[in-house]
Amino acid sequence: MKKTTTHNERSGSIERRQFIKAGTMLGLGSFLIPQSLFGRSPLAPEVAGDCLPTTDDILGPFYLAGAPNTTMVAAADEPGDRLFISGTVLSNDCSTPIPGALVEVWQANNSALYSTAPGLELRGSMTTDENGQYAFETIMPAPYLNGAQYRPRHIHYKVSRPGFPTLVTQLYFEGDEFIAADPWASQPDAAERIIPLNPIGGDQNEGVFDIVLDGFVGIKPNRYGDDGYMMPTYPNPSADLTSIHFNVFRNAQVKVVITNLDGRELVTLVDKQMSQGRFTTQWNGSDASANACAAGTYLATLIVAGKVILSQRVLRQ
Ligand SMILES: [Fe+2]
Known part of the structure; x- marks a missing residue:
């Protein structure tokens, strides 16, 4: 049986009353998908990234080791709008990919609940490929009450690889009305972790989240050379x-x-x-x-x- 609970981000306490409120709010149908930042012209602008290590964020109370090794973080029948996240894990030169990094993700479901056992729904782990890439398919997490205010929609990340400091962080989404009042997402150094989403038809969106670890993999970039x-x-x-x-x-x-x-x-x-x-x-x-x-x-x-x-x-x- 699916076991879920809401939580206080700091303490992890179960707050049934808050869950009911969150459900009511979701029932209003407010959904926070921003408009695409990209034009429809084939000459779409390129977007350059800055070379700074990805900043950390709080672990929260619902991390569990041993998440299923899968890129299908949400089963096909999981309620919610489908979301495709991909990215590259990079060294601190922002160009050298890091293969073999373990990327663990966990998130709330469409009703603001985290699974705690036994199926570990909406949790997944994957290893970056030879080009440092990872990707997974999931659903849009719901915002949930934390104390008196809602936390914005977010996906928790833990990225680890021998020889690099482990990164614990969270991913947010542009246009989310709860970011401004959230003590974590509103931090200036969280700005780089608020990504645009790109509609790809139906109720589906894709987003790219590249991750820069504060270390260097120590090998030449890849077989394609230096260019x-x-x-x-x-x-x-x-x-x-x-x-x-x-x-x-x-x-x-x-x-x-x-x-x-x-x-x-x-x-x-x-x-x-x-x-x-x-x-x-x-x-x-x-x-x-x-x-x-x-x-x-x-x-x-x-x-x-x-x-x-x-x-x-x-x-x-
Ligand atoms: Fe959370």
């Missing part, structure tokens, strides 16, 4: 916007182009002088003449200083 890297596109396949995340490791002229499988260029998403950093662009499935491309397989290619770094497949539905 850049491009993550797998997301979502893939896609019927709407496809997000393309890439790293540039040195100042250079950078291009991101979409081609068909024969190498014919359909549209240029990025073509500019760029400095080192992490960037995101998006493709809306149209060619340079704004005509929608047919369903099928395309390639997103990163070119740095005239050199093709790598391509990632983009499946259009």
Whole structure:
């Protein structure tokens, strides 16, 4: 049987009365998905990141070791709007990925409850791949009362890897009305952990949360050399916007182009002088003449200083 409880973030005490209030509030149908920050143009702006270690946040009372090793943090029938979170765990140069980092996440459900046993719903752990990437599918957590005020929607993280300090933190979402009064989310150093969400159709949203640990993995970035890297596109396949995340490791002229499988260029998403950093662009499935491309397989290619770094497949539905 599913065992759940509400909690006080500091003490962990069960507060039934507060849960009832939270349920009433949710029944009003207020939902806090912000509008997409990205335009629909294929020439969407790139967003640069700052190179500072990700800041910590409180552990809260509901961390449990031994969360299921899964990227399906929410079962398919878990009530709530689906949420897809992905990101890269990076060294403190903000470009060297950290493979083999254990990412543990836990969150409240759509009724402001945390599971405590035995199925450990809405808890998951995963290990970053060779490119430092992690991703999981879940549902949007509900805000819940903590003392006299609501905590904003949040997902707890614990990121650990031998040789690095363990990071305990929380992820928040832009547009959440409860951030301003929350003693933790309103901290200036939490700003980088308040991410935009991008609607991807239906009641689904995606967000990217890259994590910088305060240490260095001590190996060269990856087999693609010193110039850049491009993550797998997301979502893939896609019927709407496809997000393309890439790293540039040195100042250079950078291009991101979409081609068909024969190498014919359909549209240029990025073509500019760029400095080192992490960037995101998006493709809306149209060619340079704004005509929608047919369903099928395309390639997103990163070119740095005239050199093709790598391509990632983009499946259009
Ligand atoms: Fe919490």
